[in-house]
Amino acid sequence: MRLLHADADRLTFHLSAAERALLLELVERYPSVPPAHLRQRAVAADDPEAAEVQRLLDEALAEQRASTRQQIRQLLLSNPNTFQRRSDGWALHLRPEEFETLLQVLNDVRIGSWIALGCPDPLPDRLPSDLERARHAATMEVAGWLEMSLLLEARRDAAS
Amino acid sequence: MTHAADTTAKPDLQPDVSDRPKSELDPGWLVVCWNDPVNYMDYVTHVFQVVFGWPRQKAEFHMLQVHRQGRSVLTRETLEKAEHYVHQLQRYNLHATLERAE
Numbered sequence: 137m138r139l140l141h142a143d144a145d146r147l148t149f150h151l152s153a154a155e156r157a158l159l160l161e162l163v164e165r166y167p168s169v170p171p172a173h174l175r176q177r178a179v180a181a182d183d184p185e186a187a188e189v190q191r192l193l194d195e196a197l198a199e200q201r202a203s204t205r206q207q208i209r210q211l212l213l214s215n216p217n218t219f220q221r222r223s224d225g226w227a228l229h230l231r232p233e234e235f236e237t238l239l240q241v242l243n244d245v246r247i248g249s250w251i252a253l254g255c256p257d258p259l260p261d262r263l264p265s266d267l268e269r270a271r272h273a274a275t276m277e278v279a280g281w282l283e284m285s286l287l288l289e290a291r292r293d294a295a296s
Numbered sequence: 297m298t299h300a301a302d303t304t305a306k307p308d309l310q311p312d313v314s315d316r317p318k319s320e321l322d323p324g325w326l327v328v329c330w331n332d333p334v335n336y337m338d339y340v341t342h343v344f345q346v347v348f349g350w351p352r353q354k355a356e357f358h359m360l361q362v363h364r365q366g367r368s369v370l371t372r373e374t375l376e377k378a379e380h381y382v383h384q385l386q387r388y389n390l391h392a393t394l395e396r397a398e
Contacts, residue, residue: 169389178393179394180395197386240389244389246334247389257334258333259333283339284339
């Protein structure tokens with residue numbers, strides 16, 4: 137993956153056919169983080185406003201995830217302008233807010249796999265022998281690689 | 297019906313704070329980000345830049361504070377704004393909380 141073009145309105149990345157296939161596979165898995173993991177206590181329980189603040193944040197997050205799921209599927213799976221075939225692979229066109237949504241989605245899939253692995257700390261440095269766990273570890277690795285590739289390519293452009 | 301002002305009245309010794317900015321009256325709420333073992337450091341820095349509009353250096357400072365000290369107070373705001381920031385950070389799967397400022 138590499139950045140082909142960036143301006144204030146759009147970023148264009150080059151993806152190989154394999155990278156595109158992996159990206160689409162991962163996007164299908166969003167959301168991966170279980171809702172119970174997301175409902176972290178955001179305010180001290182003894183605060184008089186805790187219940188109301190917590191309810192608002194939980195509702196906002198649930199709504200946002202439903203909306204993000206719809207947006208990312210529309211963007212990557214339905215919108216014919218997002219991917220353009222090139223002789224050497226694919227061009228991925230993203231507006232800045234779509235770039236952020238994609239980062240959130242990839243990170244969610246990565247963290248969802250980490251949770252499925254039992255939240256290991258430190259992170260695993262080799263594939264587990266169990267097939268199901270190996271699948272989660274591989275998903276985590278690939279989602280992380282795509283996430284960081286997007287981020288570093290975009291930053292490289294900003295720095296130049 | 298209104299009364300004319302009594303110009304002989306003693307001045308009120310209590311400070312008039314009605315027109316002060318709210319931040320002076322209400323200590324506000326702190327937005328705190330907590331360390332976790334899974335999010336990449338570069339990702340956290342990027343999120344701080346996007347959510348708060350910070351330059352990279354400031355975002356990196358707070359990311360390192362989270363990483364080394366376990367948490368970083370990112371900003372002090374009204375409850376409404378602090379909730380907004382916590383929601384934005386949670387969208388990116390960062391562990392963010394609110395605390396009443398002392």
